[in-house]
Amino acid sequence: MMVVFAVILLALLLFVTEPVPIDITAIALVVVLVVLEPWTTITPADGLSGFASSATITVLAMFILSEGVRRTGVVKQLGDRVVDWTKDSPLKQLGAVVGISGGSAGFVNNTPVVAVMIPMAISIAKQTNSSPSKLLMPISFASMMGGTLTLIGTSTNILASDVWDRVGGPATEPFSMFEFTAVGLIVLAVGSLYLLTVGRYLTPERIKPELELTAEFELADYLTEVVVREESPLVGRTIQESLQTLAVDVDIVHLVRDGETFGEPLARKELREGDILLVRTDRETLLELIDTEGVDLLPQTTHHDADFETDADGTLIEAVVLPGTNLIGETLASLNFRGRYDATVLAIRRGNAVIRQRMDHTPLRGGDTLLLETTGETADRLIRNRAFVVAQDPDWTSYRRSKTPVALGIVAGVVAVAAVGWLPIVVSALAGVVAMVVSGCLKPTEIYDAVDWNVIFLLAGVIPLGIAMEQTGAAEWLAALVVAGSADFAPLVVLGVFYLLTSLLTNLVSNNASVVLLIPVAFDVATAIGANAFSFVLAVTFAASTAFITPVGYQTNLMVYGPGGYRFSDFFRVGAPLQLLLAVVTTLSIGWLYGV
Template sequence: MGWSHGQLLQVGVSTDILVVLGVVLLALVLFVSEALTVDVTAIVILLVLTLLEPWTTISPAEAISGFANEATITVLAMLILSSGVSRTGLVQRLGRRMANFAGTNLRRQLLTTVGISSSFSGFLNNTPVVALLVPVVTDVANRGDTSPSKLLIPLSYASQLGGTLTLIGTSTNILASNVSARLSSRYPELHAFSMFEFTGLGLLVVLVGGAYLVFVGHRLLPARVPPQADYLAEYDVGEYVTELAVGPDSQFVGESVESVTAALGPDIDIVELVRDREETVAPRQEKRLDEGDVLVVRTNREVVRQGPELAGFDVVSGTGTAALDSGDTGTLVELVVSMDSRLIGEPLDPEQFRADYGAAVLGLRSWSEGVVNRIVGRRLRVGDTLLVDVPEEGIDRLSRDPDVIVAREPSEPNYRTEKAPVSVAIMVGVVGLAALEVLPLLITALGGVVAMVVGGVLEPNELYDAVEWDIIFLLAGVIPLGVALERTGGATFLADQVVAIGGALPVVVVLWLFYIATGLVTEVISNNASVVLLIPVAAASASRIGANPFAFVLAVTFAASTAFLGPIGYQTNLFVYGPGGYRFGDYFRIGAPLQLLLSLVTVGGIAFFWGV
């Protein structure tokens, strides 16, 4: 039933509640539409809450308190600790050892993928875990003559399952614990989560979900990308690449690559220079052309079709894919735009990309559109996948760049392998001290960060690159919004509507409906925003119907940590979109049955362990 402003006032809804619900609606619109980036949306929320202080009750000091909130600082510290472990190469080395066990058997490959991903994600942030394992799992698939499409979505989903094992498995758990502790003054059943408080339920979720992925899920996934994929065919590169020969009468003889690039215009990018059968990938701007040189260029279909009209060059018959496919000098690899990448929101400039990364862009696969024809000027988003031609020695350098995820393992990875025992010891100390309640998790995590630097696992200047700042800003923005929702009575009002609709249903059914609703909301907004907005409503609803508020809090927490219905519900889903060659429907095909299965398992487990 829709409520007008007048009707809401008639039933006794205060202006404060209406204003805060309006801010929540604004936040939801901005999250769903992606009109602004997540961090900018968070700042907008803070500004609106402050400007509307007479109704939201959020003062300027309270609006920015999210930056100093215990959950925000703890998440920041855990991101840094996860980065320290990843820089030792521990995840990749263990993944490769398990890959040797997997061989060519698909079920073993899936078991390996699910086992390693879920295990590490119980103690490390799952975003870097998936980023590190994408090239490992892709190589497992290629060596085992298996389509990477069969393994990459299970990799992402298993990392989410693993995040339910411990308090530090995901930032969602840490934030939910903080919200639960804040609400404990109103609902005595609530409290901050201990390190292993829900590990039993998490193990059940991992075992059931993992079994589904190993034995059932892969049957629902099409083999979008064949083993040892032909990238040129996958990205339709033949439609966009051609060869231009420098004739004896060309005005470009003796001119630099930079001058030729300017003359050709922004729609044409020089990928390779072939001279006397020797190829130079992404030639330097100062390199000068000789008579007989052949330029392999990437452009759009219209320019390729115009052919002979390219003044100053002889268009070689056919396309330039033969030179690219030879692999004599360059290597074709996929790069996934990572979280917090400097590329996000920036227009793709092939010349700048060449200067920054030493690679030539051949194709772009966007999760929202598939293979893109015109790539120059295209604004990049998280999860977009670029096909690039890069010298073999350049792959190692790219693999160390935080802005991109290379979908294949480097030949000479630059890991700090000698520091692996130190990083493990630090993580054991952080988890152990917090689990034994010797010190709060916030203190042990910050102490772990200091130990990572002192122990040489991380350099001081690497701390900033390790943090996913959009998550930090998001937490800082939504925490005050959650406070306003609770303080003004907005959460209680929404809970009353839930009770009015489902109050006659059995408590366990209402609990299940909250799980399903949270899962659907998480698909369109951030998982962290979901727990902040829905936990107060869930706790109030439980109190209204005489149920256990803690059970409802756990249902929301677990549902927000697992987003299986599409690529945009969770960042790790985007990381595998391009390398797996997926379509939107592939996620729903395998994810919907999994979401339904886990809704029953989780709700049943909560009822068994904690009661409803």
């Protein structure tokens, strides 16, 4: 038990601090548990069982099904109607985005739901002269609560079902599709009411209405025009060569020659005398550039978004770096970002902080919002890139609108077949994946990019940890401590304590890790005090799906962190009352519907 507890503490520390990606930590966890088999009891077969788990395979399939629905643009169609319906009412806007994100997250994974809702919310805000900050955090929170409606709403529910089936032995079986929908509806209704009332006033307006992107990212002091002199050493060099030889923090955003403006790609453009360059740099570096590189400063002008609409289809866009992608920890320099994506990064927004200097060597984090000067063609490629969420509405041509009924029909079929018990959910979901490809909703090459692989490896890594807790008696020992400390409390109070404990752990580490660690303990505690074990397992499951207090507690919180310009403390201000409210509501609802 002591060895297992030591491994758990080490794993939690790595999950919180993330010195390496969590999928690498998960693989290392499997290795450590197997190497320490004499103490952990985890054989190689046990260690690899997470990769063959029905929960892991089901989650993988659900990512692909969600991508099939996303590519039809069905959520964007709803968004366009929302704009028409809610133009005159901020409350209607909020109610619409909360309803769409909460309702759809019960059947489509909440990560792609939020990915589609971000540009929708920004579009609504721009068209109605409101702040996107007032919409984005509620979208994330609603998608989490919506995930509690069905078994397939989140990976947490699917994993909890698998763990419940294992710890309960022959007396239990996996959750059915709508096993806890009644509680989920209560949670979503109460939580939505909070977001539309108290939460509406607590949610800050960090990004002001009517701001252009150049003003929003405060670029006025960092964009300057210079003209190349005849004797400049830059003459005859390409822009790529020039940037490599400059030992200062500067970017050439676009080039004006004979009245024609050129944007990305600029790397191979050869500089000539009289070329006008729009550069991104600070004043100190600009003076050094004038002294050493033979350029003259042009009169200072105010730059607007329209200035970046170059003759080569130039445009300004915001792109959010998604958590768990291969961009995390890399820098713009190590990625060769400009060369790889044909885009110039003008600024990085991290929460409410804007980084405009020494960006090339700033490691990227999940939720970072990049302000890019690029072309429409590159913007379309970034929209299709699973590492980003582009915060501008894409063109309809990027969606397969004709496949909307087919994709929705496939998901409905998967749900129906599993709900009536004709096939296990894992088989039904895999059949749905095949149908998505055969029907043309997804191309075969797109299914691998649709999967959030760090979640898959995390599931595969933590499942053996739960087995080790059960087989070494660690879960039973922890349960005995809880029972001894709660002897004077009613089972309903103990149930509420488990909810709060799980929600606290989830806000610090992974929701899936919380489920694996606490469901065995909850099961043993309920058994020891003669309570309903299913109710205790449900409390842990619901708490693990609702992490509102920090932006790092849940992936969707990080996704809206940058686009909303939020501060870290904003999530606590809005999320803590909601967390406490749902602790009471969920506990009482489970006790009322399932007994304690």
